[in-house]
Amino acid sequence: MNKVWLIIQREYLTRVKKKSFIIMTILGPLLMAAVMILPVYLAQQSDKVYTLTVVDETGLFLNKIRETSSLRFRYADQPVAVARDSARNGASDGVLYIMREGVSKVNAPIFFESQIGISNIEYVRSELQNILDEIQLKAEFGITKQELETRKIRVDVGLIDNQTDSEGNPLELSILSMVAGMIIYFFIFMFGAQVMRGVIEEKTSRIVEVIVSSVRPFQLMMGKIVGVAMVGLTQFMLWIVFTVMIVGFVTVAFPDSFSPDNTIQQQFSPPGAGLTPGQNMAVNQDTNAMMEAVYGVMDRIPVVTILLSFLFYFLFGYLMYSALFAAIGSAVDNEADTQQFMLPVTIPMILSIVMSSFIMNNPQGPVAFWLSMIPLTSPVTMMMRIPFGVPAWELALSMVILILSFFGAIWLAAKIYRTGILMYGKKPTYKELWKWVRYRG
Amino acid sequence: MVNFFEAHNIYKSFAAHKALQDVSISVPEQSVYGLLGPNGAGKTTLIRIINQITAPDSGQVFFNGKPLQKEHIHQIGYLPEERGLYKKMAVGEQALYLTRLKGLSRSEAEKRLKAWFLKFDILSWWNKKVEELSKGMQQKVQFIVTIMHDPKLLIFDEPFSGFDPINTQLLKDEILNLRAKGATIIFSTHNMASVEEICDDIALINRSKKILEGKVDEIRKKFSDNIFEIDLTPERPDATIESRAFTILETERVNGDVKLKVQMNANDHTNHLLQELMPYGQVKGFREMIPGMNDIFIKLVQENNPANLQ
Structure with missing residues (x-):
């Protein structure tokens, strides 16, 4: 255990100390802040008469x-x-x-x-x-x-849960869940690929045999997966902190430009919304109504459920995928050779993104159900379904399947990894990988 | 002498490929044991079994009299043939990491490493990145890391590859030094000259089977073909030398002297050989031609190659 901790430390520290990590950590929030601030800024600049x-x-x-x-x-x-x-x-x-x-x-x-x-x-x-x-x-x-307007009779279609009698139009939150799904997707690919590259690096630099004479290959693999996960979490946290700091700073420094009224008005007003005093008032009312709506949604939708599921799928999705990435890295000699093994791993991920709008239109359909059960697609798919309400047993089943698949992936990856890291030269076939799985320790 | 390490009847196969078949070796304590064999014979597999990187299909392994266990890896130092370091990591930091993986505390590891870096005159490399070092320099660092935890058993796989003659000598001295201090060393190489120089015992593995084991001196004697080299000043320069006691393989005349290479009959005695020669003149030199490990290696491996068994 002590040794795994040493490995985690090394994996974590070498990556966190890298220039690319520091640059990404600073650049990420700047980009995110820019995405949030720039439209507002530009909208103000475009006031050519x-x-x-x-x-x-x-x-x-x-x-x-x-x-x-x-x-x-x-x-x-x-x-x-x-x-x-x-x-x-x-x-x-x-x-x-x-x-x-x-x-x-x-x-x-x-x-x-x-x-x-x-x-x-x-x-x-x-x-x-x-x-x-x-x-x-x-x-x-x-x-x-x-x-005419005052005499008009308005029509409102509402949604009420027949069992709980709670109002709910979770479409507002589907944007949030889409974002959550995308974050999971990017996290898995970015840091899963880092695990894979780390394994290939150890193989090509020929250090791996020195290390496995001190620790078991399984310890080395797990140390790397956990170490990289901690790097990812660190970066994620820093991004949130920095983004909040930058946006907060800009908002405080230029309070007039970024008062919520102004911001929302500029960004969301219909094209050419005039700024005559009367209209301005109307927009203000709209804004207030919108804020109320947002708070209303927060009340209705199980925000806690979303948050906890996000953390769960974020973590276990990454762990399962990075085990597979580690196995792929161990089987090849260089990154160019990874293509053939990457395909079956990446296709389910891409599929779950491609199917996202379909899933949100039909969140209880069989496609949504099965994609949220299959462990390779469930992290992204389930996040998209949750705002629409998922039966507890489906959520539980999906999580159990994911946990079991995580153990399965680790077991499988460990077998391939153990043999793969000491194999040089020829590019293995799937048949050979299967042989490796069946070797005795 | 006590055997520090023993392997009994090891079998190991990878799917259809048999890597080791019924291989047993006994490594005496405080000796240098050469593990020889052509490429692909199974040496690396055996070494990996000793390091517990892989487990044998059957057979037993004993370390210092006890069945090999996980804790023993702290007492083994292994310099693999395929070796390297993290390129982007600083030398000192990396040496610390690898030494600590062998169970040393941070402070102890640093103390010992600094002492050895000083001894090898490479302390100035401590903060350099590995990629800035030449291959030979990296090998030096690897060697130090291998021995840093005072292992009782050291395994060197082609330790001299990539070294210049000066550093090769430095390494040889260090290996003999380690033996003198009590370490047992398993040494795998294709360089037969260095085997004769530093190995006490050897095992020869060919096609996944052990075909020879023993003390280097005894093996070389055993494989001698009773060939002798004789310098002779003949009484009559044109006399033809012949005897039923030996066959002449080569004759060379230099400045009136004769240089002979003869093969003595089996079970004969060297004194008889001399007696037969003395009438022809004055014997000035007489020595047995003991075969080198190189010849023995080639001879045995070729004999065991099925293509040559017609």
Whole structure:
């Protein structure tokens, strides 16, 4: 046991002290923080104001189009050709030319000098449509749009668990579980591959025979798997801590830019949401409603279950896979030769990611059920199913199968590893691997 | 003499391949025991069994009189033929790690390692990375690590490969030194000159079977073909030398002297040989041609090769 601890220490310390680890640990959170902060930042930077000259042949829109923080309108009573000329000379960023085409259509091309962006175009389109709708409502039914809205009868489809009577629409959380599944997927591949590379390194540097004359191959293998797992956990924790620190720092340093209202408004408002005072209030209300919804979801969904299952599948998924990776590493002489053995190990993992949307659409279906029972796919698949509610017996069965498979994988890997690490030269076939499994100690 | 290590009737196969068949060896205490044999004969498998890296299918192994057990690995030092170090790790750190894996405490390991690094004049390498060292330098570090825990049994597999003659000599002296201090050494090599130089006993393994075991001197005597080299100053330069007591294999005349290589008849006596020669002139030199281990090796391995048994 003492020796396994020595091996774990070495595996852990040599990796943690590596430059690549330190760089990844610092770079990871910076990237993550950038992903969170950059859109907000960019959204604020994109406040270039475009001015459009409006030539309205129909006369319906005069002074009615509402301006936004990025769009200004100047109404011109001149022929379109003149307006286009002056735009060409820099008078405006483009000409919005509104004309009637037949009875049921208004055509409004924009002759642009500089590209004004999809969201601005979409805003112009919806504004024109709104104004027309209003005019039409008034003319044909004698009501304003506001009046229509107040009289509208809303439909709400809710989900209520028939057994517990609790409300639940776990779709919100499926994003979270998708993220959890992806983290498991990446963790297994990143650190499983590290285990494999470590085994190959020991083999190619020919140190392995020196070591197995002091410790049993099984101890060496387990020491490596556990050591690398601790490296992974360390990196994971540091990432979380750093990301929280960076985001926290930026939020504190620039409180105005990143107040929740502002952030959510900028990121999630529909294209071209105007910033007139009235609308601003509406957005604020939306934000509050959204926060309430999130807290509501937290109440309804078994967050603790998700967290605990994440830890469980994270750990045992990694342990089982890294045992297989160790076996693969022991069987070959260099990384290029790993391909043929990697395939059957990686395909189930990729399959569980590929099937993710299918599983979330049909979380109780037979495909979801079986994929969450098969140990090679269960870590990712089960994480995706849990927010939708998984019967306790299925969860328990899946976990038991995974634990048993972990022991099975370790047993199998140890047998292959023991023989493989001392075999040089020829690339073994599956048949030979099977022979190795059957050798006596 | 007491045997420090014994293996009795070892069998080991890997699937269809028989690596060892009924191999027994006895290694006397405080001796250098040569384990010889062509490539693929089964030496490495036997060595791995001694190191408990693999277990035999059947047969018994005794270490210092007791059946071989797990604790014994702390008393064995093993320098494998395929050896190396972690390239990216610092020399000192790595030596510490490997020594501690043999059960030494950190402080004790550091104390002993520093002393040996000083002795081999490589203390300045302590903080260097292994990849900065030449192959010979790495071998030196490996050798030190192998003996650091004062093992009672040392196993060296081709220890001199990659060494220059000066370092080879240093290593030979060190191996003999270890023997003098009480260690028992199993030494596997293809270099027959070094076998004659440092081995007390040998075993020859061929095609998974032991075909020869014994003291080096006795084996060489046993394989002598009664061939003698004689320097003679003849009384009459043109005289033809002949006798029923021996057959002449080679005759060489240099400045009036004759150099003869003769094979004495079996069961004859050297004095009779001399008596037969004396009438021809003055015998100035007379020595037996004892075969080298190299010749014995080649002769035995070829005899045992089924392709040669027509």
